[in-house]
Amino acid sequence: xxxxxxxxxxxxxxxxxxxxxxxxxxxxxxxxxxxxxxxxxxxxxxxxxxxxxxxxxxxxxxxxxxxxxxxxxxxxxxxxxxxxxxxxxxxxxxxxxxxxxxxxxxxxxxxxxxxxxxxxxxxxxxxxxxxxxxxxxxxxxxxxxxxxxxxxxxxxxxxxxxxxxxxxxxxxxxxxxxxxxxxxxxxxxxxxxxxxxxxxxxxxxxxxxxxxxxxxxxxxxxxxxxxxxxxxxxxxxxxxxxxxxxxxxxxxxxxxxxxxxxxxxxxxxxxxxxxxxxxxxxxxxxxxxxxxxxxxxxxxxxxxxxxxxxxxxxxxxxxxxxxxxxxxxxxx
Ligand code: TXA
Ligand code: MG
Numbered sequence: 001x002x003x004x005x006x007x008x009x010x011x012x013x014x015x016x017x018x019x020x021x022x023x024x025x026x027x028x029x030x031x032x033x034x035x036x037x038x039x040x041x042x043x044x045x046x047x048x049x050x051x052x053x054x055x056x057x058x059x060x061x062x063x064x065x066x067x068x069x070x071x072x073x074x075x076x077x078x079x080x081x082x083x084x085x086x087x088x089x090x091x092x093x094x095x096x097x098x099x100x101x102x103x104x105x106x107x108x109x110x111x112x113x114x115x116x117x118x119x120x121x122x123x124x125x126x127x128x129x130x131x132x133x134x135x136x137x138x139x140x141x142x143x144x145x146x147x148x149x150x151x152x153x154x155x156x157x158x159x160x161x162x163x164x165x166x167x168x169x170x171x172x173x174x175x176x177x178x179x180x181x182x183x184x185x186x187x188x189x190x191x192x193x194x195x196x197x198x199x200x201x202x203x204x205x206x207x208x209x210x211x212x213x214x215x216x217x218x219x220x221x222x223x224x225x226x227x228x229x230x231x232x233x234x235x236x237x238x239x240x241x242x243x244x245x246x247x248x249x250x251x252x253x254x255x256x257x258x259x260x261x262x263x264x265x266x267x268x269x270x271x272x273x274x275x276x277x278x279x280x281x282x283x284x285x286x287x288x289x290x291x292x293x294x295x296x297x298x299x300x301x302x303x304x305x306x307x308x309x310x311x312x313x314x315x316x317x318x319x320x321x322x323x324x325x326x327x328x329x330x331x332x
């Protein structure tokens with residue numbers, strides 16, 4: 001397949017392609033998405049093929065106008081409007097029962113479907129008031145999501161067009177929130193604390209039940225190089241970093257030194273910067289053939305909850321604990 005490389009000046013062309021049943025990669029504020037019109041079965045099915053995505057992992061529908069939820073959802077509780085007024089456009093996906101007219105290919109056979117209105121100007125112009133675009137992250141299944149335009153080029157030849165437009169601001173996928181269950185299925189930049197301002201008893205779903213959150217069942221965000229959390233005193237860590245010269249490290253400011261394999265991850269403790277660059281750093285270090293990548297744990301509050309979630313998945317729950325027992329809770 002010949003992939004057209006487009007810019008933000010070619011959005012009209014990209015809209016025409018989507019309407020004609022083609023697949024287009026486009027930027028959002030979270031990560032790049034691989035889109036198909038929900039009216040085109042063929043383009044929807046091609047998403048699963050291009051990504052190597054399991055058939056039972058549903059897609060998120062992107063809309064450019066809030067009122068469009070009424071074309072998709074069959075049930076819309078009152079707090080849905082409060083949530084979308086507070087957080088749309090933005091990184092929040094709302095899950096509710098779908099209308100029968102919405103293709104089972106989008107929902108992967110579930111009775112519910114996820115919808116979000118992204119805030120990225122290119123995405124909004126692409127969607128306009130009329131398009132409904134199903135789009136998962138535009139990465140091969142299991143690999144970190146694309147957060148820079150250059151990351152999308154690994155899908156060249158597998159899609160009809162790519163709109164390349166710089167870096168994604170958030171860098172982690174949207175929060176997925178199940179309105180009827182009052183629970184976050186996937187944490188993101190719209191935080192649990194944010195949602196509780198509207199739904200005080202909202203919680204984080206941490207179960208394993210497949211129909212609740214299908215995408216959570218699969219291996220995710222993992223590069224080829226093994227990733228471990230590193231724990232220990234500053235002195236223990238410093239020594240370990242000096243000894244493990246064939247490994248790479250994401251570090252906070254206190255451990256940072258200017259070396260190729262040591263990356264400043266938490267500038268002044270900033271979790272937003274860390275979130276924005278996490279996938280990019282993993283991808284970059286993965287290319288360099290290190291024995292391992294070590295990452296720090298962060299506090300599970302605010303966006304830290306989402307970042308720790310993705311970090312935990314990339315380590316498959318493995319921790320290197322210095323001066324003590326190692327932990328390996330990987331579910332292999
Ligand atoms: O930020 C994002 O959400 C990005 C950009 C492109 O918008 N998209 C994205 O899509 O991350 P994807 O396919 O990589 O992740 C979708 C997640 C999966 O974990 C999936 O299981 C969940 O949303 N999901 C979708 N529909 C669902 C439903 N009806 N019930 C429960 N979970 C659902
Ligand atoms: Mg994904």
